[in-house]
Amino acid sequence: MKKITLTLKINDEKYEIITYPNRTLLEILRDDLLLTGTKESCGEGACGACTVLLDGLPVRSCLLLVTEAKDCEITTIEGLAKGEKLDPVQESFIEHHAIQCGFCSPGMILTARSLLNHNPAPTEEEIRFAISGNVCRCTGYAKIVEAIQALSNRGRE
Ligand code: FES
Numbered sequence: 001m002k003k004i005t006l007t008l009k010i011n012d013e014k015y016e017i018i019t020y021p022n023r024t025l026l027e028i029l030r031d032d033l034l035l036t037g038t039k040e041s042c043g044e045g046a047c048g049a050c051t052v053l054l055d056g057l058p059v060r061s062c063l064l065l066v067t068e069a070k071d072c073e074i075t076t077i078e079g080l081a082k083g084e085k086l087d088p089v090q091e092s093f094i095e096h097h098a099i100q101c102g103f104c105s106p107g108m109i110l111t112a113r114s115l116l117n118h119n120p121a122p123t124e125e126e127i128r129f130a131i132s133g134n135v136c137r138c139t140g141y142a143k144i145v146e147a148i149q150a151l152s153n154r155g156r157e
């Protein structure tokens with residue numbers, strides 16, 4: 001197989017990549033670019049640990065060929081904070097003790113960010129539906145829902 005060259009836009013930065021076209025976005029992020037905030041857990045689309053935003057929408061980077069991400073805006077967990085300033089979703093997760101392990105948290109936070117960008121005042125049901133593809137095997141999700149709900153309520157004030 002022949003290598004290809006492509007440019008990826010990740011967290012507002014451009015990266016020129018030379019790679020085989022059958023590699024996943026997850027492999028490129030973690031192995032080539034060392035953006036290891038994106039986690040690999042199941043590797044087959046079931047858990048959401050590898051979630052990144054593609055043009056603002058959550059996708060499973062373990063299922064996406066890197067070539068499919070070309071010309072898209074990719075956001076990883078590393079791109080949410082602006083310098084020292086955390087994203088409000090990150091702050092709310094901390095305030096509400098919703099930070100779980102390093103495997104499920106990045107995907108949960110990115111999914112929540114995308115939800116709030118598209119629906120600034122989601123109901124509890126909408127929140128639960130939005131994060132239903134992000135699996136945490138250890139929690140009842142209550143704190144995570146609370147953290148997102150706090151921002152939703154803020155949006156309604
Ligand atoms: S690692 Fe991609 S969905 Fe589980």
Ligand code: FES
Pocket residue numbers: 100101102103104105135136137138139
């Ligand atoms: S899988 Fe991350 S805390 Fe449960």
